[in-house]
């Protein structure tokens with residue numbers, strides 16, 4: 290049974306019809322021991338089917354371990370988004386971006402396709418000045434209305450600066466990470482294993498931390 | 503997916519959703535998804551789209567620092583947004599500064615007493631308000647917090663990043679926010695077990711023991727969200743009975759894993775890395791004891807967001823800004839509306855009406871300056 294009914298499909302089509310350029314959805318799955326993989330598989334398939342501008346590539350974490358390593362994928366389900374020239378900005382979704390999180394997923398598709406809102410000059414300057422490698426993991430739940438805001442901010446930072454990578458992590462899909470990073474409220478962003486940011490903070494607050502690292 | 507809805511398994515959470523991306527570039531779409539997660543591990547997802555793509559037409563602008571506005575409106579709830587529509591229609595130059603759109607309405611699941619709608623989701627009402635505002639060329643600053651305001655012929659509004667905006671008049675409509683307990687451990691453990699958004703964080707407490715503080719509607723709603731997933735939920739109430747609507751209390755009582763502690767208060771939240779226990783005091787006997795818990799959800803009502811006007815405007819004993827029946831504050835040229843004010847009864851329709859009144863008062867004031 291499809292995830293999206295006709296009505297939703299129509300709305301989603303209207304959104305993806307705004308893509309300015311092609312986007313490639315790289316999906317990593319696994320045959321066993323991944324309860325969320327098959328739903329996420331349907332999700333990416335149905336989304337990719339909505340527009341000619343979307344290309345879907347599917348890999349298996351185990352069988353295609355080299356490709357997984359190239360994209361730095363260590364858990365499934367995972368989605369990496371690439372632009373039309375296959376540039377990888379380090380934008381990842383771990384777990385299904387359903388519920389509220391569909392919004393950050395669609396937002397990322399549009400931004401990678403080139404449909405971006407301009408950043409204020411001081412913010413753009415601060416982002417460009419970051420020279421250290423940064424990895425952000427934004428923990429979310431699918432019932433959290435504030436979470437897509439945090440995910441989109443982290444992904445936008447990754448899009449703007451090649452030193453920055455950003456993951457959405459659906460908390461309940463990866464309980465061991467919830468324990469490891471002590472996630473008991475969302476959104477919670479873990480930055481380079483050393484810093485954390487709680488709540489959907491403005492981009493300036495993210496930058497305050499990135500500049501300290 | 504009606505078949506799955508009727509399944510015998512108990513959904514562990516299901517809720518409305520929304521709000522997308524960035525509406526200045528894309529059209530605004532409202533995607534309502536319902537997530538149903540069944541206890542036997544079958545994961546089913548529904549997406550309901552209630553509203554088609556909005557017109558998306560927006561003429562809203564960036565708020566400018568160098569410009570002297572006739573009116574700057576502070577806040578983004580029903581009072582502020584109504585004031586914005588009135589000011590723009592009156593033709594005065596208008597700015598709006600808010601952390602978010604919707605205020606408390608964005609957190610309300612359903613509204614059944616705002617005229618024109620027998621039933622509307624809070625978040626849908628917010629979208630209608632926002633759409634109505636953004637059809638005008640109004641200057642908007644969203645996402646930053648107001649830190650201070652100043653009095654004088656030109657009013658200055660300072661944000662938490664230090665930026666300053668200028669206007670001839672101000673309309674303060676910053677509403678109310680959730681109250682904190684103010685006990686040791688609360689701040690330290692915020693995000694480490696101390697939580698304020700049960701719908702967001704309930705899935706993280708699956709199989710754990712949690713405490714909900716507050717026996718009003720929001721406390722009982724939080725307890726229902728949590729009872730679906732947590733091992734045990736303790737509802738702690740200051741008073742000797744719950745104050746929530748009966749219908750909610752009955753719904754909560756259907757869950758076997760809920761208990762109630764009346765006339766108790768929390769005196770401390772303890773733990774190492776995260777919350778491990780709370781100290782509670784019996785208000786009758788004054789006895790204290792520790793209860794193990796990994797989560798504590800605080801739902802004890804609201805406080806006015808008026809700190810930034812302290813010392814500039816007169817407040818009442820509840821820290822609400824005192825206004826007269828035309829929304830004048832103690833300071834000429836500064837008006838206030840909605841939940842942040844001393845006006846009795848805090849409701850959407852009242853806040854909206856007060857916002858209209860404040861805007862008309864501000865426009866009168868400006869007309870007199872320009873004369």
Ligand SMILES: Cc1cc2nc3c(=O)[nH]c(=O)nc-3n(C[C@H](O)[C@H](O)[C@H](O)COP(=O)(O)OP(=O)(O)OC[C@H]3O[C@@H](n4cnc5c(N)ncnc54)[C@H](O)[C@@H]3O)c2cc1C
Nearest residue numbers: 577578579580581601605606648677678840841848849850
């Ligand atoms: C759970 C719940 C259910 C409710 N149900 C109903 C109902 O069914 N019907 C009904 O009529 N009413 C209901 N209410 C009450 C109603 O929502 C409020 O009375 C109404 O929203 C008040 O509007 P307001 O514009 O005054 O303030 P708010 O809605 O509180 O909005 C305040 C705005 O100001 C912004 N703000 C605050 N401080 C700052 C700052 N320092 N800097 C920048 N921005 C700031 C906020 O971000 C927000 O946008 C409910 C309230 C709650 C909490």
